[in-house]
Amino acid sequence: MRESTRLPSSLATWVESVLGPLNCVRDASHARDNSQVWRVTGPAGDHYVKVAPKPILYTRETCAYRVAIPHLGHANAPVLRDSSAELLALILTAVDGEPLKEEEAPARRRVSHRQAGQLLRRFHDATTGPLVQPEATRVVENTVAGLDKHLAEAGDHLSSAEADTLRRLVSALPGCGPLPAGWRHGDFWERNLLWNGRRCALIDFERSEPGPLVTDFVKLATSLWPDHPELRTALFEGYGRPLSETEERALTAFAAADAASALAYGPRDGDPLVTARGRRTVECLMQEGRL
Known part of the structure; x- marks a missing residue:
């Protein structure tokens, strides 16, 4: 795997089980200590991997993807490919812009x-x-x-x-x-x-x-x-x-x-x-x- 940064091993194992082998991983975190976001590229295309800082934030985001985000329409928001409550992690499609x-x-x-x-x-x-x-x-x-x-x-x-x-x-x-x-x-x-x-x-x-x-x-x-x-x-x-x-x-x-x-x-x-x-x-x- 060619990369500019690394996913934690347990996270990488899960992400690759969903998306397949990754060609590139880039840090896309915000400039704050508790932000953990990566842009990953592989055969399935570009995706973002996001680890929530707290369980409540993971719960809110995954719930929003079930309840509200489908109402936004195609390409108007990321699509949730998969989520892991154990890792507090989400895999999201990349949106242009x-x-x-x-x-x-x-x-x-x-x-x-x-x-x-x-x-x-x-x-x-x-x-x-x-x-x-x-x-x-x-x-x-x-x-x-x-x-x-x-x-x-x-x-x-x-x-x-x-x-x-x-x-x-x-x-x-x-x-x-x-x-x-x-x-x-x-x-x-x-x-x-x-x-x-x-x-x-x-x-x-x-x-x-x-x-x-x-x-x-x-x-x-x-x-x-x-x-x-x-x-x-x-x-x-x-x-x-x-x-x-x-x-x-x-x-x-x-x-x-x-x-x-x-x-x-x-x-x-x-x-x-x-x-x-x-x-x-x-x-x-x-x-x-x-x-």
Whole structure:
């Protein structure tokens, strides 16, 4: 086997039992300690091998491949070739494209976001109704309950006035009432949108689970849309409906909770991008009172 890196032996044995002998293995992990992803090539073509950092992430991703991803359509997401609960591993087909970048031409970037909105709507619609509403309620409760822990961990990165503003906004979440619920992606932003110049595909489903659909817009709303409102417009054109007034209020509340989490996690883990996102969200909420 010609390779630029090696799979762990037990993982290699399992992968080759599914795909046959491998000609090349390349590390495709993200720049974080717990990311384990390889691109492998053999007689069956190009595939990705992914080892989940935790059992819950493996469970979420494999469940998403059973429940929601078939609704996305051909070539709009990887296909799950096989999975191993013992190894917490998945074998996925490779999808054409690269993560969206700011350098993409504005017109094509708008097209990609319109397509992304269409894919997200299909994903959200895969499971809806009363069966997922209790999960949405649980997410709201956990968001409210976890806020003080994040505020304490953020420490000096938040003033007392800023912390009070985040508390006030997040405390409004239960008052929003039942929010539209379904299967949500959980990490929906440009890093997980592959674009080949014509077609958008959705990847990385380890944080997928039922919950309030509006939470899937938080990362774009706090990182991208402030500078590119045209991409928000394009995405909701593809999504097929705007957010309701209630969802807009909930989006602001979830963004406030996300800012507290970002300012707890980012400085602690030395992640300047996460820290900057949290800081910018706080400043926006202090000035505008909403996103």
